[in-house]
Amino acid sequence: MRTTITVNGEARSLDLDTRTTLLDMLREHLKLTGAKKGCDHGQCGACTVLVNGARINSCLTLAVSHDGDEVVSIEGVGTVGRLHPVQQAFLAEDAFQCGYCTPGQICSTLGMLRELEAGVPSQETAPGAKPDFTGAEIRERMSGNICRCTAYPQIIAAIQRAAEEMA
């Protein structure tokens, strides 16, 4: 099925099997292998990308359902020569080890920071209040991204560093 999706700012038109997930479209068709497959079942967050600005588990959604959408994967966030402040912060805080969860963590961070800015509440937010930028809020909001190397404290430090940098 012919599907046109804007990926990292570039319109890509592909003839896709209707069973192809957005994740497999990125990895196998566009050779954008930054988004990782950790579980293929929406349980780990390694495949997190931004669709129209919101974070999503790309393994849990079919590519053909995104005709006309704007997708940003880790490759669109920054490059080795031009790292995004979040990428820079992950490096500086040693917020990864094997690196397999990392693109998902970084994309998730970008989506999460937008949600915080928009005042979207979480389990940690007091009813009716605007969410604060606290460790507990971030930990709650980043719990959909598993890191088996358990770089969790370093990831929180990186997110805090990046947020300061971007403020």
Added chain:
Amino acid sequence: MTSVHDWDVTNPVKTNRTGLIGKAVERYEGPLKVTGTAPYAYEVQPPSPPAYGVMVGAAIAAGRITGADIAAAEASPGVLAVWTHLNVPKQAPRGTKAHPRSSAGSRPALEDERVAYFGQPVAFVIADTLENAVAASHLVKLTYDADAPDVDFLARLDEAGQPPGEQDVEIGDFAAGFAAAAVQVDGTWTTPIQNHCQMEPCASLVWFEGDKCIAHTSVQMVKPAQHGLAETIGIPRDNVHLMTRYIGGGFGGKGQTYDDLTLAALGAKALGRPVKVAFTRQQMMHGTVHRPATVQRVRLGASRDGTLDAMSMMTWTHCHKGGNFTEHASNFCRALYAAPNRLTGHRLVRLDLPAAGAMRAPGEASGTMSLECAMDELAEKLGLDPLELRIRNEPAVDPENGRPFSMRQLVRCLKEGAQLFGWDRRLPTPGQVRDGRWLVGMGMAAAIRGNFLLPAKCSFTVEPDGTIVVRQGMTDIGTGTYTVLAQIAAETLAVPLGQVRVEIGDSELPPAPGSGGQFGAATAGSAALMAGMKLRTAIAELATGDPGSPLHAGAPDEVTFQDGVIAISNRSETLSDLIRRAAPDGLTVEGEVRPAQDAQQWSTQTYGSHFVEVGVDPVTGEVRVRRMLGVFAAGRILNAATARSQLTGGMIWGAASALTEANPVDVRYGSFLNQDLAQYLVPVQADIGEVDAIMLDEVDDKANPMGIKGVGELGNSGAGAAVANAVYNACGVRVRDYPITPDKLLAGLIAQGR
């Protein structure tokens, strides 16, 4: 022959003139990882479009395949091949070593009609797309003649025997010492099966270039993977070029290769095109090794002053039928505390379960969960601070073999940890501290893990532009290998870090044992230092022997290295000027490290202390880890950031072992109950509070030429016990059957009348 005294000489890592050693430099491969451009095995771009392989797992745990109907699968769109044991291409019989020095023998896939464990790959489908391969895999119809699975570990404990070649170790007279002791603890702890759950499922991509098999896979040890594949598919070892450059976590579970590699290679050969195969997350649970369950009986007998008179740890554990893997949970205690009468040993049961194997801190991770809680119970009986109890039993020499410790700073770890954590605020009586709905408690434990050095090689090249290239068949599973090798090279040759290139994870590079048992940095790094020292000599000789060099006719041992410049007093030139002129193809040397013959004269361990604060909700039984602090002594630290990350990672693993991780066996089907990440509870962000790891200054000159030791597993040792002890201090309930889940805690709280 090497002696530890050969390592007494000074070297650039010890002098650390530019201060790179120990510095928290950013990861060498970090920019690739944060941009998603580091290609893991499944992501390497092959020379032509790959076909996709999908494995089908057995639906029984024991028995035989009686029939295979593959017609529907074969007729499915895009399918290129469907194999079972009936039509898989020929492989060498299991264990074959056509080359006698192969480090692994043949491990055929789809071997025969026998099924040895649930989920064992029994069929394989290759298709033009992943979607077509998955669809066809569901059409493979196998029939079985199933045996009742023999998987009930606890029911089989009575039949457990000595692991082959092992004996119990007794010193003094344990029974008499224990019976006579004034204060005793006698308890049985159980730890469950755990899964590695590396975020990258095992995966392989293989193609052929003529006779040469190009294999990308995700494995911790390069040589056995290369040799095993060559033996299995029956080709010369040199015809397998195996690469594993980026590995999405290992933790012991990728210490060997699996059928994905074999099947990808057979597929690539049969189809004449690249084939890639990945385990699904569900297949990882059964299809790769797991940490086996244990039952541990600990007996401690002490005098009223807290001196241990008798100490015993016996461990029962399991592996698969035909296997010998033993979770040596009792071993670590042999070097930990003094006690004149001691008994340790292991018993093994063989079951129709998948193969058990090494998982981060094998032995210690499980074993500390009992002994370090038994010490807490003993301290309570004695009315002693658990920290003080450990200090009172600090041995002067290794209590088991009488050898001196090469370096032992356990007491310092304990004392400094206590101070930094605020241990003096702990109330010894449980259940005394409230914070809102939470009961708050503190716990501590000691950490110990052995240190090892294995034989390894490494090559160093200086290229005409002055770049130093480190080449080694080593791996980086997230441990920081790339980075520490770059640091060692830069410090040894006195060039900026940016002037070093590191190439690892390749079977055609000088062999190193890989990543495991926290021997990686010490082993690979020592070989790198040796190669770097040889390159210094080679460069000095080249310069002083070259009439075109300002250093000509000087003494090679007077050549100094600084900032990419070589000099003898005020005569100097840049490294690149020399190489461009005198060795235009570059200059390459190979270095090597071997364990010292006399290293066994010392007991060489890494040590640490854990301090934990938890909250327990007495209404729900929920446990929250609020703070964890570890203080560690593990030799010289090569990189403060990557080492700390290893340690905090291990600590969090310990917390998860104490509280959530377990994979019970469904004894009806012989399968694990938890088959994905929704069911098997690895920790997530919200589970983990403040975590910090401090590394003490230390140099262990008996360990290796750099005086470093491993940290990858040390953080895990004891961390879970500290959590369990904190839970007890919070609410007064001891759960000896891990993990400490709310149902078990609630039962204890209700029994207390809370």
